[in-house]
Amino acid sequence: MDVPDRLAPWIGPIFEAVPLDVAMPELVAPTPNPLLTSLVEACGHLPPSLTAGLWLYADDLERSHAICQADPSPTGSMWHAILHRREGDFWNSKYWLRQAGAHPAFVGWQEYDAARLVDQVQSGWDPGTLLNVQREEWRRLFEWCLRTEARP
Secondary structure, eight states, X not given: OOOOTTTHHHHHHHHHHSOGGXXXXXXXXXXXXXXXXXXXXXXXXXXXXXXXXXXXXXXXXHHHHHHHTTOOSHHHHHHHHHHHHHHTOHHHXXXXXXXXXXXXXXXXXXXXXXXXXXXXXXXXXXXXXHHHHHHHHHHHHHHHHHHHHSOO
């Protein structure tokens, strides 16, 4: 992941502690990762979209929710949809997907369908595959936030 140099001292240790390919190991009802929560707490003042994403990465849905709920933008709504899916609140996840609309972070990802992902998680379809999709979804949205909302 290409983290801007000015943010690397704060964000870098999070990805070093738990690389993306093993992060967010549960599709639904995760338990916050204490190591990651302490690292996210140490991040200082980041744009809300990045902080919301980092709390999701740490599996701390409650803290991510506090940020997403206050952000009516498509990006805030997309993070909100993801966290409700991860809570197992599938109807609410779809509501926030409708609020987010077609988010530019996912342009070009042909096989991605956020509403279908909610249905697949709810049905318990192939958890290993869905975890990979969840991580790719997170990566694309977080990188989009880095490019567009963390400019100097």
